[in-house]
Amino acid sequence: MKISFGFCLRIMFCSVFLLASLGQAANAQRKSIAPIDKGNPLPELVSGYYFANPDSRNLQDDDFENPGFLWMDVGEALWNKKEGDAGKACASCHQKAKDTMESAATSYPKYYPKTKKLINLEQRINICRKDNMKAKPFKWETNNLLALTIYVRNSSRGKPVNVSIPEEAKGFFNKGKDFFYLRQGQLNISCAHCHEGHYGNKIRADLLSQGHINGFPTYRLGWQRVGSAQRRFKACNRLLRAQPYAYGSDTYNNLELYLSWRGNGLPVETPSVRR
Ligand code: HEC
Numbered sequence: 001m002k003i004s005f006g007f008c009l010r011i012m013f014c015s016v017f018l019l020a021s022l023g024q025a026a027n028a029q030r031k032s033i034a035p036i037d038k039g040n041p042l043p044e045l046v047s048g049y050y051f052a053n054p055d056s057r058n059l060q061d062d063d064f065e066n067p068g069f070l071w072m073d074v075g076e077a078l079w080n081k082k083e084g085d086a087g088k089a090c091a092s093c094h095q096k097a098k099d100t101m102e103s104a105a106t107s108y109p110k111y112y113p114k115t116k117k118l119i120n121l122e123q124r125i126n127i128c129r130k131d132n133m134k135a136k137p138f139k140w141e142t143n144n145l146l147a148l149t150i151y152v153r154n155s156s157r158g159k160p161v162n163v164s165i166p167e168e169a170k171g172f173f174n175k176g177k178d179f180f181y182l183r184q185g186q187l188n189i190s191c192a193h194c195h196e197g198h199y200g201n202k203i204r205a206d207l208l209s210q211g212h213i214n215g216f217p218t219y220r221l222g223w224q225r226v227g228s229a230q231r232r233f234k235a236c237n238r239l240l241r242a243q244p245y246a247y248g249s250d251t252y253n254n255l256e257l258y259l260s261w262r263g264n265g266l267p268v269e270t271p272s273v274r275r
Protein backbone atom coordinates (compact mmCIF):
# COMPACT_ATOMS: atom_id res chain seq x y z
CA MET A 1 0.00 0.00 0.00
CA LYS A 2 1.17 3.46 -0.87
CA ILE A 3 0.91 5.91 1.98
CA SER A 4 -0.01 9.34 0.73
CA PHE A 5 1.50 12.53 1.99
CA GLY A 6 -1.98 13.64 3.09
CA PHE A 7 -2.39 10.53 5.20
CA CYS A 8 0.95 11.18 6.90
CA LEU A 9 -0.12 14.73 7.67
CA ARG A 10 -3.39 13.47 9.15
CA ILE A 11 -1.53 11.09 11.45
CA MET A 12 0.85 13.84 12.48
CA PHE A 13 -2.04 16.15 13.20
CA CYS A 14 -3.89 13.55 15.14
CA SER A 15 -0.94 12.69 17.31
CA VAL A 16 -0.19 16.33 17.99
CA PHE A 17 -3.82 16.80 18.90
CA LEU A 18 -3.77 13.71 21.11
CA LEU A 19 -0.67 14.92 22.92
CA ALA A 20 -2.22 18.34 23.38
CA SER A 21 -5.39 16.86 24.84
CA LEU A 22 -3.41 14.58 27.15
CA GLY A 23 -1.54 17.62 28.33
CA GLN A 24 -4.83 19.36 28.91
CA ALA A 25 -6.19 16.43 30.87
CA ALA A 26 -3.15 16.61 33.14
CA ASN A 27 -3.72 20.32 33.66
CA ALA A 28 -7.44 20.00 34.08
CA GLN A 29 -6.76 17.66 36.96
CA ARG A 30 -5.96 20.46 39.35
CA LYS A 31 -9.03 22.62 39.79
CA SER A 32 -8.73 25.77 41.78
CA ILE A 33 -11.15 28.44 42.90
CA ALA A 34 -10.55 32.03 43.92
CA PRO A 35 -10.58 32.61 47.69
CA ILE A 36 -13.90 34.04 48.85
CA ASP A 37 -12.75 35.94 51.89
CA LYS A 38 -10.68 39.07 51.76
CA GLY A 39 -7.52 38.52 53.70
CA ASN A 40 -7.11 34.88 52.66
CA PRO A 41 -3.36 34.71 51.97
CA LEU A 42 -3.69 31.96 49.35
CA PRO A 43 -3.71 33.12 45.72
CA GLU A 44 -5.98 30.18 44.78
CA LEU A 45 -7.73 27.43 46.71
CA VAL A 46 -6.99 23.85 45.71
CA SER A 47 -8.47 20.86 47.49
CA GLY A 48 -6.01 18.28 48.85
CA TYR A 49 -7.71 15.86 46.46
CA TYR A 50 -5.64 17.24 43.59
CA PHE A 51 -2.36 16.65 45.42
CA ALA A 52 -3.23 13.11 46.49
CA ASN A 53 -1.80 10.23 44.48
CA PRO A 54 -3.97 8.70 41.72
CA ASP A 55 -4.69 5.54 43.73
CA SER A 56 -6.13 7.53 46.62
CA ARG A 57 -8.13 9.69 44.22
CA ASN A 58 -9.61 6.65 42.48
CA LEU A 59 -10.66 5.20 45.83
CA GLN A 60 -12.22 8.52 46.83
CA ASP A 61 -14.11 8.74 43.53
CA ASP A 62 -15.88 5.42 44.04
CA ASP A 63 -18.24 5.17 47.00
CA PHE A 64 -18.17 1.37 46.80
CA GLU A 65 -14.38 1.19 46.92
CA ASN A 66 -13.83 4.05 49.37
CA PRO A 67 -13.08 2.38 52.74
CA GLY A 68 -14.39 5.51 54.51
CA PHE A 69 -17.87 4.33 53.60
CA LEU A 70 -17.62 1.51 56.12
CA TRP A 71 -17.83 4.28 58.73
CA MET A 72 -20.65 5.99 56.82
CA ASP A 73 -22.76 2.87 57.30
CA VAL A 74 -21.99 2.79 61.02
CA GLY A 75 -22.82 6.50 61.18
CA GLU A 76 -26.18 6.00 59.53
CA ALA A 77 -27.06 3.19 61.94
CA LEU A 78 -26.07 5.34 64.93
CA TRP A 79 -28.09 8.27 63.59
CA ASN A 80 -31.22 6.13 63.76
CA LYS A 81 -30.46 4.24 66.98
CA LYS A 82 -32.24 5.20 70.21
CA GLU A 83 -29.81 5.44 73.07
CA GLY A 84 -29.68 6.99 76.52
CA ASP A 85 -32.25 7.79 79.20
CA ALA A 86 -34.27 10.15 77.01
CA GLY A 87 -35.06 7.26 74.66
CA LYS A 88 -34.16 9.28 71.57
CA ALA A 89 -32.08 8.88 68.46
CA CYS A 90 -30.47 11.72 66.51
CA ALA A 91 -33.20 11.13 63.94
CA SER A 92 -35.94 11.70 66.56
CA CYS A 93 -35.06 15.40 66.61
CA HIS A 94 -33.13 15.97 63.39
CA GLN A 95 -35.06 13.69 60.99
CA LYS A 96 -33.02 13.19 57.82
CA ALA A 97 -29.44 14.44 58.00
CA LYS A 98 -29.56 15.46 54.34
CA ASP A 99 -32.37 17.92 55.13
CA THR A 100 -31.26 19.24 58.51
CA MET A 101 -27.47 19.09 58.77
CA GLU A 102 -26.25 21.25 55.89
CA SER A 103 -25.20 24.18 58.02
CA ALA A 104 -23.62 21.90 60.63
CA ALA A 105 -21.63 20.11 57.97
CA THR A 106 -20.20 23.27 56.46
CA SER A 107 -19.92 25.76 59.32
CA TYR A 108 -18.08 24.16 62.27
CA PRO A 109 -16.12 24.94 64.47
CA LYS A 110 -18.46 27.52 66.00
CA TYR A 111 -18.57 29.75 69.04
CA TYR A 112 -20.58 28.09 71.82
CA PRO A 113 -22.05 30.66 74.22
CA LYS A 114 -22.41 28.21 77.13
CA THR A 115 -18.66 27.68 77.44
CA LYS A 116 -17.65 30.92 75.67
CA LYS A 117 -15.30 28.83 73.55
CA LEU A 118 -15.22 27.16 70.18
CA ILE A 119 -16.63 23.69 69.67
CA ASN A 120 -16.04 21.53 66.63
CA LEU A 121 -18.53 19.17 65.05
CA GLU A 122 -17.42 16.20 67.15
CA GLN A 123 -17.99 18.20 70.32
CA ARG A 124 -21.40 19.43 69.09
CA ILE A 125 -22.46 15.82 68.48
CA ASN A 126 -21.35 14.84 71.96
CA ILE A 127 -23.26 17.77 73.49
CA CYS A 128 -26.40 16.37 71.86
CA ARG A 129 -25.68 12.91 73.19
CA LYS A 130 -25.17 14.21 76.71
CA ASP A 131 -27.83 16.92 76.97
CA ASN A 132 -30.48 15.82 74.50
CA MET A 133 -30.25 12.02 74.62
CA LYS A 134 -28.95 11.60 78.17
CA ALA A 135 -26.44 9.18 76.71
CA LYS A 136 -22.70 8.84 77.26
CA PRO A 137 -20.57 11.04 75.03
CA PHE A 138 -18.25 9.14 72.69
CA LYS A 139 -14.51 9.30 73.35
CA TRP A 140 -12.28 11.23 70.96
CA GLU A 141 -11.25 9.47 67.79
CA THR A 142 -13.39 6.39 68.46
CA ASN A 143 -15.04 4.63 65.52
CA ASN A 144 -18.48 5.75 66.69
CA LEU A 145 -17.65 9.45 66.99
CA LEU A 146 -15.83 9.45 63.65
CA ALA A 147 -18.69 7.54 62.02
CA LEU A 148 -21.32 10.07 63.13
CA THR A 149 -19.10 12.98 62.16
CA ILE A 150 -18.56 11.47 58.71
CA TYR A 151 -22.28 10.83 58.34
CA VAL A 152 -23.17 14.43 59.22
CA ARG A 153 -20.45 15.92 57.02
CA ASN A 154 -21.21 13.64 54.08
CA SER A 155 -24.84 14.78 54.11
CA SER A 156 -23.48 17.98 52.54
CA ARG A 157 -20.87 16.53 50.27
CA GLY A 158 -20.22 18.93 47.40
CA LYS A 159 -21.55 21.97 49.28
CA PRO A 160 -19.03 24.73 49.96
CA VAL A 161 -17.29 25.05 53.31
CA ASN A 162 -18.75 28.18 54.87
CA VAL A 163 -17.47 29.08 58.33
CA SER A 164 -18.03 32.61 59.55
CA ILE A 165 -16.09 34.59 62.08
CA PRO A 166 -18.52 36.57 64.25
CA GLU A 167 -17.19 39.10 66.74
CA GLU A 168 -17.07 36.54 69.60
CA ALA A 169 -14.95 34.15 67.50
CA LYS A 170 -12.35 36.68 66.36
CA GLY A 171 -9.98 36.12 69.25
CA PHE A 172 -9.99 32.36 68.65
CA PHE A 173 -9.56 32.85 64.93
CA ASN A 174 -6.52 35.06 65.47
CA LYS A 175 -4.96 32.55 67.83
CA GLY A 176 -5.49 29.80 65.26
CA LYS A 177 -3.84 31.96 62.63
CA ASP A 178 -0.87 32.76 64.90
CA PHE A 179 -0.40 29.06 65.52
CA PHE A 180 -0.38 28.33 61.79
CA TYR A 181 2.48 30.78 61.31
CA LEU A 182 4.37 29.89 64.49
CA ARG A 183 7.79 28.35 63.99
CA GLN A 184 7.89 25.27 66.17
CA GLY A 185 9.70 22.07 67.01
CA GLN A 186 13.24 21.04 66.32
CA LEU A 187 12.78 21.89 62.65
CA ASN A 188 11.80 25.43 63.67
CA ILE A 189 9.37 25.87 60.78
CA SER A 190 5.66 26.68 60.68
CA CYS A 191 2.65 24.97 59.12
CA ALA A 192 2.67 27.78 56.55
CA HIS A 193 6.20 26.90 55.51
CA CYS A 194 4.99 23.70 53.84
CA HIS A 195 1.31 24.36 53.15
CA GLU A 196 1.50 27.96 51.98
CA GLY A 197 5.06 28.48 50.79
CA HIS A 198 5.67 25.13 49.14
CA TYR A 199 2.37 23.56 48.12
CA GLY A 200 2.70 21.67 44.87
CA ASN A 201 6.28 20.68 45.68
CA LYS A 202 7.27 17.14 46.35
CA ILE A 203 8.35 16.07 49.82
CA ARG A 204 9.46 12.45 49.89
CA ALA A 205 6.57 10.45 48.39
CA ASP A 206 3.99 13.23 48.89
CA LEU A 207 2.99 16.30 46.98
CA LEU A 208 2.49 19.07 49.50
CA SER A 209 -1.09 20.32 49.59
CA GLN A 210 -2.46 23.57 50.95
CA GLY A 211 -3.42 21.77 54.16
CA HIS A 212 -7.19 22.14 53.81
CA ILE A 213 -9.59 20.12 55.91
CA ASN A 214 -12.62 19.96 53.58
CA GLY A 215 -12.31 16.17 53.25
CA PHE A 216 -12.06 15.27 56.94
CA PRO A 217 -12.58 12.90 58.65
CA THR A 218 -10.43 11.22 56.05
CA TYR A 219 -9.55 7.57 55.41
CA ARG A 220 -5.76 7.23 55.51
CA LEU A 221 -4.24 4.12 54.04
CA GLY A 222 -1.29 4.62 56.41
CA TRP A 223 -3.65 4.60 59.41
CA GLN A 224 -5.81 1.79 57.99
CA ARG A 225 -8.77 3.73 59.33
CA VAL A 226 -10.43 7.11 59.35
CA GLY A 227 -9.09 10.03 61.36
CA SER A 228 -10.19 13.53 62.28
CA ALA A 229 -8.58 16.80 61.18
CA GLN A 230 -7.08 17.04 64.66
CA ARG A 231 -5.41 13.67 64.26
CA ARG A 232 -3.75 15.09 61.14
CA PHE A 233 -2.68 18.18 63.14
CA LYS A 234 -0.99 15.86 65.63
CA ALA A 235 0.75 13.99 62.82
CA CYS A 236 2.07 17.22 61.29
CA ASN A 237 3.11 18.53 64.70
CA ARG A 238 5.18 15.36 65.15
CA LEU A 239 6.62 15.85 61.67
CA LEU A 240 8.00 19.17 62.95
CA ARG A 241 9.40 17.35 65.97
CA ALA A 242 7.04 19.47 68.06
CA GLN A 243 4.80 18.36 70.91
CA PRO A 244 1.27 17.58 69.67
CA TYR A 245 -1.71 19.08 71.56
CA ALA A 246 -4.72 17.22 72.95
CA TYR A 247 -7.88 16.49 70.95
CA GLY A 248 -10.38 19.27 71.54
CA SER A 249 -7.74 21.53 73.08
CA ASP A 250 -8.28 25.24 72.58
CA THR A 251 -5.15 25.31 70.43
CA TYR A 252 -6.46 22.70 67.98
CA ASN A 253 -10.03 24.06 67.94
CA ASN A 254 -8.68 27.52 67.10
CA LEU A 255 -6.50 26.00 64.39
CA GLU A 256 -9.44 24.02 63.03
CA LEU A 257 -11.49 27.22 62.74
CA TYR A 258 -8.65 29.04 60.99
CA LEU A 259 -8.02 26.19 58.54
CA SER A 260 -11.72 25.79 57.75
CA TRP A 261 -11.87 29.51 56.98
CA ARG A 262 -8.82 29.28 54.70
CA GLY A 263 -10.77 26.71 52.70
CA ASN A 264 -14.11 28.57 52.62
CA GLY A 265 -15.68 27.81 49.25
CA LEU A 266 -14.03 24.42 48.72
CA PRO A 267 -16.53 21.55 48.50
CA VAL A 268 -17.02 19.21 51.47
CA GLU A 269 -15.45 15.90 50.35
CA THR A 270 -15.92 13.74 53.46
CA PRO A 271 -14.82 10.96 53.59
CA SER A 272 -11.73 11.74 51.51
CA VAL A 273 -8.95 9.18 50.97
CA ARG A 274 -5.25 9.82 51.52
CA ARG A 275 -2.08 7.80 51.45
C1 HEC B 1 -33.91 15.76 71.93
C2 HEC B 1 -33.58 16.35 70.64
C3 HEC B 1 -32.19 16.11 70.08
C4 HEC B 1 -31.53 14.91 69.90
C5 HEC B 1 -31.97 13.53 70.28
C6 HEC B 1 -30.29 15.25 69.23
N1 HEC B 1 -30.22 16.59 69.02
FE1 HEC B 1 -28.79 17.57 67.96
N2 HEC B 1 -29.64 19.33 68.41
C7 HEC B 1 -30.83 19.50 69.11
C8 HEC B 1 -31.13 20.92 69.24
C9 HEC B 1 -32.32 21.53 69.94
C10 HEC B 1 -30.07 21.58 68.58
C11 HEC B 1 -29.92 23.08 68.36
C12 HEC B 1 -29.10 23.73 69.39
C13 HEC B 1 -28.72 25.12 68.96
O1 HEC B 1 -29.30 25.64 68.00
O2 HEC B 1 -27.82 25.65 69.60
C14 HEC B 1 -29.16 20.57 68.08
C15 HEC B 1 -28.02 20.83 67.35
C16 HEC B 1 -27.26 19.87 66.71
C17 HEC B 1 -26.17 20.15 65.82
C18 HEC B 1 -25.68 21.53 65.40
C19 HEC B 1 -26.56 22.06 64.29
C20 HEC B 1 -26.09 23.38 63.75
O3 HEC B 1 -26.58 23.76 62.69
O4 HEC B 1 -25.24 24.03 64.38
C21 HEC B 1 -25.66 18.96 65.42
C22 HEC B 1 -24.51 18.71 64.47
C23 HEC B 1 -26.44 17.93 66.07
N3 HEC B 1 -27.41 18.52 66.83
C24 HEC B 1 -26.22 16.58 65.91
C25 HEC B 1 -26.89 15.60 66.62
C26 HEC B 1 -26.55 14.21 66.58
C27 HEC B 1 -25.45 13.60 65.72
C28 HEC B 1 -27.41 13.57 67.42
C29 HEC B 1 -27.40 12.12 67.80
C30 HEC B 1 -26.15 11.64 68.41
C31 HEC B 1 -28.30 14.58 67.97
N4 HEC B 1 -27.94 15.80 67.47
C32 HEC B 1 -29.34 14.32 68.84
C33 HEC B 1 -31.64 18.50 69.57
C34 HEC B 1 -31.35 17.15 69.55
Ligand code: HEC
Binds near residue numbers: 193203208233255274
Ligand atom coordinates in the same frame (compact mmCIF):
# COMPACT_ATOMS: atom_id res chain seq x y z
C1 HEC C 1 7.54 19.68 56.60
C2 HEC C 1 6.32 20.00 55.88
C3 HEC C 1 5.04 20.10 56.67
C4 HEC C 1 4.76 20.99 57.67
C5 HEC C 1 5.65 22.05 58.26
C6 HEC C 1 3.38 20.72 58.04
N1 HEC C 1 2.85 19.74 57.29
FE1 HEC C 1 0.88 19.25 57.13
N2 HEC C 1 1.33 17.86 55.74
C7 HEC C 1 2.59 17.57 55.28
C8 HEC C 1 2.51 16.47 54.35
C9 HEC C 1 3.69 15.83 53.63
C10 HEC C 1 1.17 16.12 54.26
C11 HEC C 1 0.54 15.04 53.36
C12 HEC C 1 0.43 15.60 51.95
C13 HEC C 1 -0.42 16.84 51.92
O1 HEC C 1 -1.65 16.78 51.96
O2 HEC C 1 0.19 17.95 51.96
C14 HEC C 1 0.43 17.03 55.12
C15 HEC C 1 -0.93 17.05 55.24
C16 HEC C 1 -1.63 17.96 56.02
C17 HEC C 1 -3.09 18.05 56.06
C18 HEC C 1 -4.06 17.18 55.27
C19 HEC C 1 -4.45 17.79 53.95
C20 HEC C 1 -5.36 16.90 53.16
O3 HEC C 1 -5.99 17.40 52.20
O4 HEC C 1 -5.49 15.71 53.46
C21 HEC C 1 -3.39 19.02 56.96
C22 HEC C 1 -4.77 19.47 57.37
C23 HEC C 1 -2.14 19.52 57.49
N3 HEC C 1 -1.10 18.86 56.88
C24 HEC C 1 -2.02 20.49 58.45
C25 HEC C 1 -0.79 20.94 58.98
C26 HEC C 1 -0.69 21.81 60.11
C27 HEC C 1 -1.84 22.35 60.92
C28 HEC C 1 0.65 22.06 60.29
C29 HEC C 1 1.33 22.86 61.39
C30 HEC C 1 1.16 22.31 62.73
C31 HEC C 1 1.36 21.35 59.25
N4 HEC C 1 0.44 20.64 58.50
C32 HEC C 1 2.72 21.40 59.04
C33 HEC C 1 3.75 18.26 55.57
C34 HEC C 1 3.85 19.30 56.45
